[in-house]
Amino acid sequence: MFRKIFDLQYKMLEKYPFLRPLKPLVDAGDNFFYGTPHTTKEKPYIREGIDIKRFMIMVLFAVLPAAIASVYFYGQRAILVILTSYIVGGLTEVVFCIVRKEEITEGFLITGILYPLILPPTIPLWMISVGIFFGVIFGKEVFGGTGKNPFNAALVARCFLYIAFPLYMTGGAFVEPYPNSISVENYKPVFQGLGGFTSHRGLLSHEKKNGKYEAVSEATPLAKAKELRLKLAEEGSTQEDYKKYMEYVKKTIPNLLWGYRSGSMGETCSVLLILGGIALMVMKVANWRTILSTIAGGAICAFFFYDAHCLADRLYLVAFSLLSGGFLFGAIFMTTDPVTGPVTQAGRYFYGFAIGCIALVIRRFSGYAEGIMFAILLMNIFAALIDEIVIMVRYRGVKK
């Protein structure tokens, strides 16, 4: 029955030559719903079961809890945001494939969901469209499509928005989650209600008439902590200021863990991110080397960068650094993009570690509160260089 739809489509393609350019689209649909009829033609004559579709869909499953959490914390608007990203980005991708007469690949399934999850919840829909349009074209297609892009398309899109529309991407763009979602008491979440599942606050446009958001604007924990820390660095800071700073850090950590905090849509609930990350590592879809070395790099830098009076405070600051902002989301879903990272396993350790370090350097020493995005994009550039060095060291004795 279902099969007949595709058969009909293929017949139409044959009948009407002007429809021919749409073949990649029909092929993609056909291949999506039905497995391949092709058999092996070259040695070895057996192939294992996994294909790129399954590979990508597993990432989608791993990020799905975080996506659902974003709906829970920020309302049904999140669904609309994700849909917009999929539709606009997907269309861009399809148009490119039709023009190039290439097969449509599955890479966009991931970009399309990762991108909205790293945006603030109040982002206007048109901006999402502009961002993903830019990201898909300049992050991926100009380099030759999936498998050849040096930069993570989702991050390119976000970076573009971050620089082009800073007002919508920082500070006031971040809002509090729904008060009826959860509250955290002593590291345990208390569910208050259905949260954003039942609300469609600011569904189409988040802006109200006089430029104020409907929801309560709330600085991200990272920005707040940075503010407190800078106050500490000023002259004439007192013991009181330090206490205030540490108190804020300690108080926020449970919220960071369970997701009741302001931030980008998908990055808030650390527990779900960690679960997704573990699932990806167990399934061998994400490379554990990159994830763990990113976290290690971040932890080590945080340990030395943030001054504290005692070891316990230092460890609190490390935990705060790792859980806050987009660090975990970046480490688990962005650094592990196999295309933009190094191709050698040894290089992956270094790549991850450098991302962790650079993210913390940006957070600590620059004007930006968050640094993981720039860190990953920066290391994307160096991925090829890392590979070169790894291969040079490994094959130093080999005659050319």
Next chain:
Amino acid sequence: MSICCAKGFRGGYLFKNIQGIPKANVEEMKIPKYVVIPFAQGFGEQTIPLVKAGDSVKAGQIIGKGSEGISTPVHSSVNGTVREIREVEYKGKKILAAILDASASQDIVLLEGAKQDLFKLNKESISRLLYMSGVSSLGATGLPTLEKSSALEIEKVKCLIVCALETQPFAMPTGLVYESKISAISMGIQALQRFYQDVPVYIGVSSKDKKFAQSLENALAQSKGIAIKFLSPKYPQELPEILTESLTGICVPDGQKPDAIGAVVLDIADTIAVYEALSAGKPVIEKWISLGGKGYKENKILKVRVGTPVSEIAEQFARRDTETRFLLGDPLTGDMAENMQLTPIGRDIKSTSCIEDDKTRHFLAFLQPGFRSDSNSKTFVSSFLPFGKKLDTNLHGEHRPCIQCAYCEDICPRPLYPHLLHKYCSHGMAEEAKGIRLHACIECGLCSYVCPSKISIMNDIQKGKEELKKEL
């Protein structure tokens, strides 16, 4: 002497719970109507035919002998007449072969000079028996004798390696199959050790075959310099380069066979052939092959005459109800027989596989739980459940560009980056690939097997090697 575990190698892949593993029962196949005897079997070059069409031959008679390079005589495996001598394709090469019409008689001409007590044979007669019986063409690089039968000279043999395990997907249970042959195996090994001036002998046994290793140790208790080592049954442990490295700890140089370091690598079945040649003068005209894969009605060990065309085997033992694909060898390195009527089971064939040719399109294949799918990743339910896994010829996905997931790097048993080699070789940059050790590839086929983008990495690497060969 003691049994210890050998150091493992990096990478590799453990095939677990695969459906279609041959059982240990051995069945003798009837003599086929005709046989195809290629004039080069095992290690060595094509020999000069000694018969012509119309001649009558006896089983065990030498029908091809001598050449300019390294060679070992070739025997007729049946009693009958020569139908014609023509070119056939065997293991991807075109070579001359004799096609013999066979009669049903079982008689075999035995070589003279064999003695029941192997230790009474002198060096010359051992060498002659090994050479004339065809045993010297077995093993990875042939058995060195006083004749020109191996790339290695007899004085340069440094060690003898016996492979007593199989790790391919349809691995036969070596321990169970060869349990009854232990005395022959041990006698064969001892005779060879003596022949090669008491070189050390390493026997690699699968760590699952504890009992077999124990009885082998008991049988070899009196000899010195024989080490039995347990090896993990990871594929491609049985390939000569890997086996030599795990057992002796010496690396085989890139692009060379174990003879480069003076190692003679033998399969356990070859030691039985050695024993039979020395004790009874029996030439290598019979062979145990395993029938693996769900394409066969029954998976077992088959005793066949050398030269049996694979079409006979497929006809008698393969399933009729589905389309199947017959492979000469294991499914990862085995070749597909182009012309099954003219493709024989040679001396050097250990296994055959017959897998289902699956062309069905599964609805939403990438979302199915996959109870029967084998995968390097753990994205299928089968990774966590003990169900038997099915191997077939379906690609299980579309061709996609390489996304650098590095599964191939994880799995590669050699220190290589298969995805980089693929990139260089498929773009005609074989020279560049040489810089990242293209020649270290031993063509085990694992990289192509695990690739989620369904890229034929091994095929590209082979093409790159050929390109380099042409340039020379």
